[in-house]
Amino acid sequence: MGRRAVNVMEKIIRWLKEASQKVAEAIYQPFKFSELATIKQLEEKRDYYKENSNASLYTYLIKLGRNKRTKFGKCIKNFINSTKTSSEESSIIVMENIRQFMNEMKNYLIANGDVKYDKEVIKAKSKGPKTFDLDEILENVVCELVLIPLKEHLDDLIFREFSPSVTLVMEVMYHVRESSLHEVGVKAPLRPFSEEELAIIRNDLYKIQTSDLPSEKLKYFLAAVSSIFKFTKSYISGRKVDICTDDFIPLLIWVLSQCRTFTVEVEALYMCYLLNPSIMLGESGYYTRSLLSAGALLNETNKIFRNSATDVDSCQCSNRIEESSKEIKMVIIDQLNGLPLNVKTIRLKPNTKAKDICSVMARKLHVKHPEFFGLFMVVDGKAKILNDNFRLETIQESVQRDLRSKNCFFIYKEINKKLAWPFSNY
Template identity: 25%
Template sequence: MKDVVLEKAMHKCILKPLKGHVEAMLKHFHVADGSWKQLKENLQLVRQRNPQELGVFAPTPDFVDVEKIKVKFMTMQKMYSPEKKVMLLLRVCKLIYTVMENNSGRMYGADDFLPVLTYVIAQCDMLELDTEVEYMMELLDPSLLHGEGGYYLTSTYGALSLIKNFQEEQAARLLSSEARDTLRQWHKRRTTNRTVPSVDDFQVRGQRPGWAPLLPHGPRGSGPPTPNYLRVAFQEVNSGCTGKTLLVRPYVTTEDVCQLCAEKFKVADPQEYSLFLFVDETWQQLAEDTYPQKIKAELHSRPQPHVFHFVYKRIKKDPYGIIFQNGEEDLSAS
């Protein structure tokens, strides 16, 4: 508690009076190196494209929602506290996720979210977001980079990098490599704990014309790569507004995910809850020793696309004996 109070006091005493100077220096730096000119030109190019051309295959915020998001970004600019900025960024990204999920009736992962975030940032047309992200990445307490805050901050950096590299096909490959290196260097410099999100935790599903492969794909021939994030709903499939995006490594078990869900969803009696897979209109309670990311990867690798959801919900007292319909195998046994 003392550390929190001390940090807030330091922000007020040091960051508040220096905020304008820091922002002016960042702007001067980016104008001098030409990156703002490139970003300004590419923002205009991206705004002229329809969402599908940008790799967006999920519902996007309408004009009213984009204006609301732009107002939040403008409010974020006025703040001097990096923590408050990140909290507002978190609210913006959750609003985008809610629009995506409420307008489609399904849940989306990191690979679907990044193109939508890129589209929204382009529609907002705010050069200053570039320096806002840099301000947060450099001044935020490393302990606050855990979980969703770090995830959305890194996502926003990735979205801006995609816009900067838009349609510069030859240069884009070099710049995207540079962006990955920058993120990795930042990650090493600003964190000491590997559970903080890094560039390797993100994945763009499919490369669209004009877009650089900013985020790394899995080894050739390994099948669809699995992002290290798992979107989990609470109680119901369509509870997008209360769903959580969790950092889940490929070999983290369902038991561990349940413990994380109990904490994130503030469940008082976690022994009464479990992680379920909803696919093909069928519910299946996952065994504690299964691996959700491996199940997700297997579903993605099937020839026919499957709409599926991971849901953390209360266990019914009636015994379960659920198997997949249409003779498909029980994924929890894999």
């Protein structure tokens, strides 16, 4: 890495440190963190709506929603069809519409439930009065009937909108992983987490990326936060210490980078816009907003990095463009779970073809059956598989004509295997 690039990254780390402290002050709460009560509550309520006392009500409502002859079922069918055929491309607007519609359907059931609905509610309440929560049951029903059928469409919108920023976050996280806790803004003298501790946190963060329901994502995220608190120890005494609010966001950024959770901003937006609004009022809302702030900071760091990197004279800029046209950005994925691991830059030789890159990747990744793998190109969120004899130089020439608006990267993967969300819509 050149001296100028090192200076740019030093500026980024300093900015990240200052910005994370300002964000922590903006959402400050006057207490120190301890074991999350929300975690225990979620574990106690896990699948309670499917238990014997509530199974009959839950099953009845699911059948009611899937019956196209009922008004409830017709409303759900029409909304799903209109959302899928809509020209709206903003995933955030679509998520807002989904959340609003789910709230309306819950209110409709409460206000216009038939006689059988009332009987099922009374029966479920009498069997389990301590665990009965009608709002929670209705929330899981509308998620099953509305959100799950629209998940693939929503993923497609998110993929096109956020895949360029995700690949850039990969690059920033690479540099954050090389930094100490103090360098990213953690004031307390904390020791770095061990590999075993990071593996436990990474497992929960991975489950966030593979879960469909926002409530499931929240459960695993809070479990990861709980593990962070559990493993936080003093660098001096080795004893467990509480985390102040000023240190939480920079510590979270460092942990997310170590665990390679590149979709941090997308996951936070998904939870913020689709979770039951009542959940966002307490601890859960605070930690979800903290995750969103961490993702926003990483994304802003990308913009600063790109602006700083282009702040050179015209001669240097033209040389950089000429050199970058001879390179491609390759996203390395985990062949087992399909999640992105890292991003690498591969220098192209003259007349390099797609099959040449496939041969190099198969050798480096120790692929046993390379004939089942292929090279995929993603430009501005749109992906396609490349022919073996396709010359990559022609792609780079077209992409480099408009460096500011286009983001191009490549993925080597098994042809018939889908990648994990949000890279799942190939």
